[in-house]
Amino acid sequence: MPQQEKLQQKAKEILLEKKADVVIGYGKVETGNIGAVFITDPERTGELVWNNLCTTNLSVYLKRKEIKKLGKPCIIVKGCDAKALAVLEIENQIDRSAMTVIGVECFGVQDRCEPQYKCASCNVQLPPHCDFVIERDTKQSAPQGSRYEKLEMLDNMDSKERFEYWKQELSRCIKCYACRQNCPMCYCDVCVVDKNRPIRIDTSATLKGNFAWNILRAFHLAGRCVGCGACSAACPAGIDLDLLNLTLAKASEENFGYIAGVQRNVEPLVGTFSPDDKEEFIR
């Protein structure tokens, strides 16, 4: 049976058995594109879509008040999205016993007609941390890419060149905060940048404000970002935010052996410490 059909069936079953009140999945949205749909009627589960255009990380909707109102959720995730659930769980943002997670086996999705960067090094084609996993009938071997390959570009520059690069890139930021809105881990009720007494981040879209904002956003995701790529995909200015996120992911892995989203029973990296943390720069 095609994977999409199996998925629709499973979703119907879950709604009929009242294990969940709403299925958060992919479907056709008004624009004609594939986006998030919220299905509460078991008879409408046939509208669920699953293909390589299902790029959105749906776990971002779990934090929304209007979605919470719909009741107990059943969410559909790819392997990379499932990592976000693990982080949300260890940060006490979701209660896994009050939700159902359907994972879909995935061989890559597209963003603006190109394969997403993360897919080339995917190690979760079969999603972890799920209640049900919908497999594909035909299998593919796991991709061999390296997660941090993209960072070579920055590594090959000296400090001045890197600064120039970011000046160019960040000069296009319009402070729309789409990067924040689309990140499952940016769940703060009031984001620092929206607080105005005192103003901590210059809200103007000047280089000064844009550096401050992007440093803040990236660092607030340190040890928490799962590399889903939703922020970069959402950025209307085409700024490659992955580069900042991956820098911190790499630093977390190299310094602390910590990869966000892999384990469900760990403490967050930032907010805890070890007396044995090693560094060579403090005098």
Added chain:
Amino acid sequence: MSSADTFEPKVIAFVCNWCTYLGADLAGTSRLEYPHNLRIIRLPCTGRIDFNLIIKAFENGADSVLVSGCHPGDCHYTSGNFHARRRWILFRELLEALGIDSQRIHFSWISAAEGTKFQKFIKEIVEKTKALGPYNEMKEIVRQANT
């Protein structure tokens, strides 16, 4: 005289109340002279030194920044400096990737008894910053925003 000789850098130091601030105090009461380029900002603990303050310091014209507190194990609040250390390890890497000059950001553990260490370290930072010159790249960005 060239501008390198007349350049007086602005160095902002974020220090914790219980160790480094008292170290600075001791340097003062012991009449240990250190360069006047330093502006000290006292905070309760290194755990309170938000990374964003470092950025703010540069936005406000700092040529170098120092962040300093109690030695590991000596934090007045037990573990603020351990938390801070973990964050600094990660934060430095982010700044590095952005091309923000890490030679202008200094970290140290200086206790209330280490007036001499404080004096020496401040001298060193100021000399190093003089050699680097003003942090023009950052000042340029701020200037653009203000015009």
